[in-house]
Amino acid sequence: MSISPTYFEYLTHFGQTETLYQLHKQPASNMIALRHDVDHDLDLALEMAWHEHDRNCAATYFLLHTAPYWQDPHLIEKCLQLQDFGHEVSLHINALTEWYAGTIDDVAKSLQNILMPLAEAGVKVKGISAHGDKACYHQSFINYWCFAEFKPDDPSISENGLSAEGIKVIDPAFQIPYPESEILRRADGQTFDLWSLSASEIGIEYDACHLQFDKYFTDSGGNWIRSENPLSIDLSEDRHQILMHPIHWRGPQKVFFFLSAARSGSKWLTNMLDQATPLSARHEFTLNHSFAEGEPKLVKRTGPGFVQLAENKEKIRELLGESHTFVQKLPNDYAEANVYLEQFIPELQEEFPEAQLIHLFRQPRDVVRSIMNRDWYAAPEDNAHPRLDVPNFEQLPQFAKACWYVRKANETLSKVCKRQIKFERMVNDEEYLREKLKLLDIPYYPRLAAREFQKVINANQNNQLPVYDHWSPRQKRIFDSILGKMDSASYGCTLDFIESAAIFIENARFSLISLFRKVLGTRAVAIPLDLSREGITCKNCDVEHRADGLFIKPDGKGHAHVLMAGGSWKKTSPPSGFEIKSGHYYKGSLSSATPNQNHQASIMCLVYNKSGNLLSKQNLAAVSHESPRADFAFRPKVNAGRFNLAIYIPVGKMQQGLTVNDIDLHAVPYLEKL
Numbered sequence: 030m031s032i033s034p035t036y037f038e039y040l041t042h043f044g045q046t047e048t049l050y051q052l053h054k055q056p057a058s059n060m061i062a063l064r065h066d067v068d069h070d071l072d073l074a075l076e077m078a079w080h081e082h083d084r085n086c087a088a089t090y091f092l093l094h095t096a097p098y099w100q101d102p103h104l105i106e107k108c109l110q111l112q113d114f115g116h117e118v119s120l121h122i123n124a125l126t127e128w129y130a131g132t133i134d135d136v137a138k139s140l141q142n143i144l145m146p147l148a149e150a151g152v153k154v155k156g157i158s159a160h161g162d163k164a165c166y167h168q169s170f171i172n173y174w175c176f177a178e179f180k181p182d183d184p185s186i187s188e189n190g191l192s193a194e195g196i197k198v199i200d201p202a203f204q205i206p207y208p209e210s211e212i213l214r215r216a217d218g219q220t221f222d223l224w225s226l227s228a229s230e231i232g233i234e235y236d237a238c239h240l241q242f243d244k245y246f247t248d249s250g251g252n253w254i255r256s257e258n259p260l261s262i263d264l265s266e267d268r269h270q271i272l273m274h275p276i277h278w279r280g281p282q283k284v285f286f287f288l289s290a291a292r293s294g295s296k297w298l299t300n301m302l303d304q305a306t307p308l309s310a311r312h313e314f315t316l317n318h319s320f321a322e323g324e325p326k327l328v329k330r331t332g333p334g335f336v337q338l339a340e341n342k343e344k345i346r347e348l349l350g351e352s353h354t355f356v357q358k359l360p361n362d363y364a365e366a367n368v369y370l371e372q373f374i375p376e377l378q379e380e381f382p383e384a385q386l387i388h389l390f391r392q393p394r395d396v397v398r399s400i401m402n403r404d405w406y407a408a409p410e411d412n413a414h415p416r417l418d419v420p421n422f423e424q425l426p427q428f429a430k431a432c433w434y435v436r437k438a439n440e441t442l443s444k445v446c447k448r449q450i451k452f453e454r455m456v457n458d459e460e461y462l463r464e465k466l467k468l469l470d471i472p473y474y475p476r477l478a479a480r481e482f483q484k485v486i487n488a489n490q491n492n493q494l495p496v497y498d499h500w501s502p503r504q505k506r507i508f509d510s511i512l513g514k515m516d517s518a519s520y521g522c523t524l525d526f527i528e529s530a531a532i533f534i535e536n537a538r539f540s541l542i543s544l545f546r547k548v549l550g551t552r553a554v555a556i557p558l559d560l561s562r563e564g565i566t567c568k569n570c571d572v573e574h575r576a577d578g579l580f581i582k583p584d585g586k587g588h589a590h591v592l593m594a595g596g597s598w599k600k601t602s603p604p605s606g607f608e609i610k611s612g613h614y615y616k617g618s619l620s621s622a623t624p625n626q627n628h629q630a631s632i633m634c635l636v637y638n639k640s641g642n643l644l645s646k647q648n649l650a651a652v653s654h655e656s657p658r659a660d661f662a663f664r665p666k667v668n669a670g671r672f673n674l675a676i677y678i679p680v681g682k683m684q685q686g687l688t689v690n691d692i693d694l695h696a697v698p699y700l701e702k703l
Contacts, residue, residue: 072307291434
């Protein structure tokens with residue numbers, strides 16, 4: 030969660046604050062020393078530290094070595110980030126509690142092991158504060174009683190009746206009696222002599238409650254019952270120590286959706302937000318989740334079959350509702366980068382009225398190039414990518430469809446999003462990203478961002494379509510006619526008469542192509558598929574021909590697959606597979622029956638080169654209880670020789686099996702250009 034607005038009222042009231050180390054080093058100076066005991070959530074503390082740094086406040090963060098966050102692999106980086114923000118990192122000591130529980134036997138060695146890695150990394154731990162563990166009250170001890178330097182002249186008087194924090198309290202329930210023997214004894218008979226260790230030997234100079242101050246304020250327990258509320262006190266004079274636990278200052282949850290056209294840096298941004306901000310960030314979680322077994326699991330819906338999903342508004346609202354319920358239960362603020370939700374803006378705003386929508390924008394020419402190299406709209410009846418409200422969209426060439434998709438997505442988002450982040454600057458200018466996030470009140474941690482900033486995420490492996498400068502004149506004309514005014518490199522340019530005439534001719538060409546395709550579409554040729562055992566091959570599964578179709582049962586030994594035209598996964602030769610017909614694309618459908626399982630299988634197209642070796646594989650459609658009928662279409666590469674259809678089941682999935690009731694496949698003549 031974000032920090033409560035009330036906390037900022039305190040910072041305003043305090044004005045300038047200092048660390049406890051400054052309170053220790055300047056015993057005669059008036060000051061407000063701000064302290065945070067981080068019992069639970071280091072990430073919340075880091076967010077608080079960012080806000081304090083932004084307001085020129087300094088504080089000491091006492092980190093608890095027995096808290097779960099101490100096992101965070103990025104603990105030291107987060108400590109260093111606290112220091113970078115001008116704060117002090119010190120130890121919230123709980124060593125005697127560990128000793129009493131039998132977790133450790135040698136307190137001195139344990140503390141050395143805790144502090145040495147921090148010191149070696151440059152984390153300067155100079156102070157301690159005692160953690161008020163429940164065991165302190167049950168067994169009567171305070172965690173700083175291990176250090177000789179903090180022993181008063183007569184501890185039986187000055188230490189008797191203090192709380193586990195080491196302060197005087199009125200409530201007897203929080204008053205710890207001082208042991209006359211000055212020896213702690215645990216259940217196994219082992220003993221520990223109080224005040225027997227040296228703090229200076231491990232670099233510790235002070236304990237928080239043994240510093241010189243005039244007034245002490247604490248919100249222990251979540252309120253100000255053990256002290257006055259500093260907000261009601263004039264703090265302009267004297268020396269004040271103020272303890273505020275970050276866990277008590279959580280604010281209302283914030284939700285952000287970073288929306289974009291595909292291939293616009295959404296995965297890169299998700300990783301950055303998750304690692305270098307306090308947000309819990311996910312990539313395309315909504316629509317691709319399932320809670321059928323309690324915890325959220327990935328069920329890929331934004332791929333093959335997306336067109337059918339987009340038409341099912343009731344299902345979209347159901348998935349958005351499930352996502353909202355999940356997000357509300359998270360302890361942190363939430364961010365999601367998603368390239369599909371721009372298709373469902375009204376439904377998204379209805380279900381997430383509190384969410385902020387941010388437009389992630391990338392140069393259209395680069396997006397078009399990227400999705401073309403990912404084979405978007407390669408087949409006329411592409412069911413994996415959005416179908417747009419554009420005249421004769423289904424009949425447009427692939428390149429024109431890609432251009433229209435980029436235009437429509439960005440037009441929609443420019444209307445509904447109040448803020449925009451530009452991809453090209455985001456990945457190259459850290460200060461730009463930092464400022465854009467600050468406008469959204471999202472803290473940014475440079476030290477944690479360093480390991481993410483230079484990463485290249487989800488790069489294209491296929492670069493068949495070159496950069497814009499090497500496009501053909503025809504491709505540039507199509508692009509300019511659809512996206513010219515949106516592309517910044519073309520924005521503001523005026524088309525001359527010749528260019529305008531060329532675009533008019535190009536649009537006329539689209540109309541002719543559309544007409545011819547409608548005629549050719551009636552000449553589809555059925556390709557026979559044999560569901561009998563003799564016509565297929567399989568691996569890691571058993572198949573059985575039944576009256577209702579082909580039953581496939583994985584054996585659990587590995588990923589299972591059935592090849593509908595025989596052969597093997599990596600190699601084929603006649604008569605296995607199907608010969609690719611030049612000038613055609615392929616479309617088909619598969620009907621199946623599966624038990625109500627939260628799993629998916631896939632229909633895949635395996636494409637082989639002319640030597641029979643596997644050239645590429647493409648996921649065509651999902652097979653699941655949710656999708657008993659799957660339609661698919663594909664167009665193999667021109668340099669391919671044969672293809673095969675596979676039903677692929679990941680290991681451990683669909684263990685009860687599935688039944689293929691029917692499958693059909695047609696070759697359809699295809700006209701790409703005149």
